[in-house]
Amino acid sequence: MQPAIEIFGLSKMFGVGDATTVALDNLTLTIERGEFVAIMGPSGSGKTTLMNILGLLDTPTHGEYYLESKAVADLSPVRRAKLRRDHIGMIFQNFNLLNRTSVIENVALPLTYKGTGKTQRLTAASRLLQTFGLNEREYYMPYQLSGGQLQRVAIARALVSKPAIILADEPTGNLDTKSSEIIMEELADIHRQGNTIIMVTHNPDVAIYADRIIQMIDGRIATDSKHPDKELDSDAKRPLNSFRKALEAAAKANEQYADATEVMTESLTPKKARKRRAAKTAKKRKAKK
Amino acid sequence: MRWLTDLKIATTNLKAAKTRTALTILGIVIGVASVTAVFAIGEGAKNLVRGQINQLGDDIVTVRPGKLAINQANTLLSSGVLPTFSASTITEHDFDTLKGVPHVAQAAPFMFVTGSIAQDKNQASGSIIGTTPDCSQALGLGLRAGEFVNDKSDRQTVVLGHQLAVDLLGTDVVIGQTIKLRGQEFTVIGILKPFDSSIAVSNAVDLNHAAFVSMQAAKGFNQGIAQIQQITVKTDNAKQTTQVANDARNALLNNHGGEEDFSVLRPQDAMQVTDQFFRAATNFISAVAGISIIVGGIGIMNIMLVSVTERTREIGIRKSVGATNRQILWQFLIEALVMSIIGGIIGIVAGYACAYLVSTAFGFLPGFTLGIILLSLMIGLGVGILFGAWPAMKAARKDPIEALRYLQ
Numbered sequence: 001m002q003p004a005i006e007i008f009g010l011s012k013m014f015g016v017g018d019a020t021t022v023a024l025d026n027l028t029l030t031i032e033r034g035e036f037v038a039i040m041g042p043s044g045s046g047k048t049t050l051m052n053i054l055g056l057l058d059t060p061t062h063g064e065y066y067l068e069s070k071a072v073a074d075l076s077p078v079r080r081a082k083l084r085r086d087h088i089g090m091i092f093q094n095f096n097l098l099n100r101t102s103v104i105e106n107v108a109l110p111l112t113y114k115g116t117g118k119t120q121r122l123t124a125a126s127r128l129l130q131t132f133g134l135n136e137r138e139y140y141m142p143y144q145l146s147g148g149q150l151q152r153v154a155i156a157r158a159l160v161s162k163p164a165i166i167l168a169d170e171p172t173g174n175l176d177t178k179s180s181e182i183i184m185e186e187l188a189d190i191h192r193q194g195n196t197i198i199m200v201t202h203n204p205d206v207a208i209y210a211d212r213i214i215q216m217i218d219g220r221i222a223t224d225s226k227h228p229d230k231e232l233d234s235d236a237k238r239p240l241n242s243f244r245k246a247l248e249a250a251a252k253a254n255e256q257y258a259d260a261t262e263v264m265t266e267s268l269t270p271k272k273a274r275k276r277r278a279a280k281t282a283k284k285r286k287a288k289k
Numbered sequence: 290m291r292w293l294t295d296l297k298i299a300t301t302n303l304k305a306a307k308t309r310t311a312l313t314i315l316g317i318v319i320g321v322a323s324v325t326a327v328f329a330i331g332e333g334a335k336n337l338v339r340g341q342i343n344q345l346g347d348d349i350v351t352v353r354p355g356k357l358a359i360n361q362a363n364t365l366l367s368s369g370v371l372p373t374f375s376a377s378t379i380t381e382h383d384f385d386t387l388k389g390v391p392h393v394a395q396a397a398p399f400m401f402v403t404g405s406i407a408q409d410k411n412q413a414s415g416s417i418i419g420t421t422p423d424c425s426q427a428l429g430l431g432l433r434a435g436e437f438v439n440d441k442s443d444r445q446t447v448v449l450g451h452q453l454a455v456d457l458l459g460t461d462v463v464i465g466q467t468i469k470l471r472g473q474e475f476t477v478i479g480i481l482k483p484f485d486s487s488i489a490v491s492n493a494v495d496l497n498h499a500a501f502v503s504m505q506a507a508k509g510f511n512q513g514i515a516q517i518q519q520i521t522v523k524t525d526n527a528k529q530t531t532q533v534a535n536d537a538r539n540a541l542l543n544n545h546g547g548e549e550d551f552s553v554l555r556p557q558d559a560m561q562v563t564d565q566f567f568r569a570a571t572n573f574i575s576a577v578a579g580i581s582i583i584v585g586g587i588g589i590m591n592i593m594l595v596s597v598t599e600r601t602r603e604i605g606i607r608k609s610v611g612a613t614n615r616q617i618l619w620q621f622l623i624e625a626l627v628m629s630i631i632g633g634i635i636g637i638v639a640g641y642a643c644a645y646l647v648s649t650a651f652g653f654l655p656g657f658t659l660g661i662i663l664l665s666l667m668i669g670l671g672v673g674i675l676f677g678a679w680p681a682m683k684a685a686r687k688d689p690i691e692a693l694r695y696l697q
Contacts, residue, residue, distance in 0.1 A: 057609060057689045078613050085611020096606045096693065100305050110610045112294055157610065 002069045004165050004196040005031040005054065010063030012049050012219075023049040024060070025219035031165075036191040037198045038210035046219040047200045048169060054198060055090050055167045056080040068164050085110050089158025089166040093173035095150040097142045103153050104129065104138040110161040121160075128156040132186065148179030155186060159195075166190070168199040172206050184209045204248075223249070292623070295616075299624040306596070310628060313592045317632025317669055318639060320582030325640025325665040326647065327578045331571035332656020333648045338563050348527040349427075350534045351554045352387065352520040352541070354378040378550040379517040381504075383541055387522055390536045392529040397424035399519040400507045404471035406457060406500055413457040415450065415498040417470055419507020419515075427523040430496070435464045435479030440503040447506075448479035452497035470500060471510055530555055582668060585632070586676035589625055593680030597621065604684055605692025618685035625677020626670065633669025637662055 012024040023046045031037055039047050052058035053065065056072060065073040072083060084090075089110075097106045104125045105112075111121035129135050132152040142150060151171060158166050168187065172180035180203075188209050191197050201207050215223040303310045354377040387396045400419035405412060424430065425437040438448050447470065454461045454477075457468065463477050484496045508515050524533045538553040545551065552558075597604075604617055644655035 052690055055609070057693075078615070081608065081611050081613040083611075084609065090609050092609075092693070096602075096609065098603055098606060100301060109607070113607075113610065113612045113616055118294070161611075 001033055003030045003066075004033045004035070004068060005029070005198075006064075006066040006069075007054075008064045010050075010053065010060045010065060012046070012053065012058070013061045022219050024053070027063070027219070027221065029214070029221065029224075031196065031198065033164075033196050034191075034194050035196055035212055036188070036210045037212045037214060038207040039198065039200045039214045039216060040202065040204075040207055041216035041222070045216040047216055049219075050216070051167055051169050051198070051200055054165070055088055056084050085113050086161055087164040089161070089163040091151070091154050091158050091166065091168040091171045093170035095142075095147075095154045095174070097150060097153060097157070099142055102139050102141060103134065103145070106142065106153060107156045107160055109157060114161065124160055125156070128160055129153070132156055146179070147175050148182055151175060151179070151183050152186060155183070155190070159190065165196045165198060168197060170200055170202070172201070172203065180206060225249070292619075295619050295623045296627070298620055299627050302596075302600075302624060303627060309592055309595075313588050314628050314632040314635070316585035316588030317582075317629050317672065318585075318636040320578070320585035320672065321633045321636025321665050321669045322640035322643060323578035323581045324575070324668055325637050325661060326643040326655075327571060327574045328661045328664065329641055329644035329655035329657065330574075330648050331567060332658060332661060333644070333653050334567040334571075335564070336656050337653045338567065347556055348524045348530055349556055350522040350524065350530060350537060351556075352379065352383070352522065352537060353552050353554065354518065354550065356549055356552060377516045377518055378545070379520065380544075381515045381517065383544055383551075384517060384520055386540050386544055387520055387537055390522075390533060390540055392524050392526060392533050393522055393537075394525040395423040395427040395523045397421055397427040397521045397523075398504065398515075398517045399424075399521070400504060400511075400516055401518050402471070402502075402507050402510045404510065406453065406468065406470055408457055408466070408468045411457055413453055413498075415453045415456075415500055416495075417500050417502060417507070417510070419502050419504045419510075421504055424501070424521070427521045428496075430484060431482035433461060433480045433482045435477070437479055438501050438503045439478075440505055445473060445475045445506055446478045446503070447475040448481060448501040449477055450481050450495075450497040450499045450501075451483045452495075453500060454480050456498070468500075470502065473509075475500075475502065475506075582672055586672040589628060589673065590676035590680060593621060593625055593677055594683070596624070597680050597684040600684075601687060601692045601695040604687050605689050605695065608687070608689035609693060614685040617687075618681045621681035621684045622674070622677050625673045625681065629669045629673025629677070630666075633666045636669060637665050640665065 007027060007029050010024055010027040010029075011022070014021045014023055025046075027046075027050070039050065041047050049058065053060050056067075056075075060073055063073065064071060067083065067087060072080070075083070090096075097103075098109070101109075104122060107125035107128060108116075108121040111124060116124075126135065126138060129138055132155065134149060134152060134156070137145060137149065142153070145153065151174075155171075158168075166187075171187065172183055175183060184206055187197060187199070191211075197210075199206075199210060207213055212224070212226040214221055381398075384396060384398050387393060397420050402417040402419060404417055406415050406417065407413070420438060422437055422439055425432065430437070432448075433451060435448070438446065447468065449457070449463070449468075451461055454463050458466060461480050463480065466477050467474050468477060469475070481496070481501075504515065522533065522537060524530050534553050534555050538549075541551055541553070542549060607617060607620075641655060641657070648655045
């Protein structure tokens, strides 16, 4: 089976000359179909940049990107928009729904841009909303829904064009624990139905739903742990112990990295130091919570 | 059906900001209305002039003193100065000559006499015109009662225009009454039918307010000297009008020793001055109307730019689910077009209402043609495209990542 995503030597640089920041540093990664990948890492480690490139919202500076074995790194904006529409579903931390548009029209939006007829696209949207238990709220406006409901609407929108991959950028970042659990169960369900999901998260409790965890540091992959027994195991509600160990190891590595940076701070350029310090305080704030 | 969806998105967005949309549409309404009104009034005026040529018939040749320079750009004010300030160059001899030109059916002189028209203490404003009996036929003047001027009569007689009779005597049944022209007593022997006054025939004098007397009587006011301001020549065949005009000119040139100090005008020549006046007026007002439509367009652009900035995040969301740049461009362009079409339609209606008010005040109807409506609509649409394009392009070019990061 061909992999869903392959990237080779992918780099992304921002700025020019001395001000150049390396967001992604020579990244090589293969994600098979049907995988549920969690990407973790401190702020500034390049997770979001990677998601933007995988979601074809951004282009890499160097490197190759194959989406379903098709080279997509250097496509024209129109082609990328169409691939985004037909092959990629995106879920965001802040939902990103259209406020002045009803729930059902929001879900049908990708089909609207595809040119699907009104009846057809509303039927498809309605069917999806039903599976998320939102069929009674089809004609509600987004501001009439709770955060958890909004994220389910967003997931329905991501699924409506039957995409090859689903990219979720901190899908539970704005939700309380209970809603987070519901959303993650939904994503796990979607995964069990055979969808490929790539998720960025800070939260280890959320990451345990994934069957592969990639730890990123400084634009590179630090650890990549895959659970051997969990391959498309549709009965598994919770990850097995050995996988949890790998997860904890990743979290530990993350902390060690943060400690190490504190020592290194003086020798770094002011800009980099500031960035690292910001990453560290963010981490501490999270720990307090 | 894609455009239908775009249209729905556009109308939804416009409805969401009602006041702003209404104000923008108002800008377009004012612009299109002023353009429509100017075109409609201009067209109406043109119809008026054309109607007068038709009503007058194309068999009339008018001779006036003074050289009327036609076909020059600055003729508007250069005509008519000579006949106003100096004695007329046309004599009774010229009148007799014209009667002898081939294909001339009738010829009628106009001798304008300034003076009061009164009965007892009542005064009325009007012109005293000396002419010959042929005049009623040459101009097609109908009589409501009585008879036309008769130069054989030794009595001092007058024929009144319909409105003058009513103004002066309070009724149009006035045959046999006596009125005073320049203090001399005249007996009313005829009343004219209401006459749709024509500029070409009457030399800008309203015949409904005219008092016609015989040439003899008119000369009596002027120490026995004829002062002819206009001779109206009716040809016996409309096809001969140009021929008659040329013959008349040659005959008069002969009389005047080769000096062309008169004008021989066919109906279309006579109309030219009027026509030119209306055209110049229309051009001037069109420029003003053009400015107002540009202001309306800038209003649209302003609103669209604000709208694009305000909806940056929306643009980001749309792009993230796969909207192409072109689809975003169309969404915003259609919004601009919807506003300009609505504004255009309202503007055309308002413009016609305005044109109707203005032109009826001047005594004619505005011209109502499909061309004007289409043109106004096209101008409205053009403004929408022209001033909506840049904001729409700005929206389409937004970077999706930046747009998604934009805080609402």
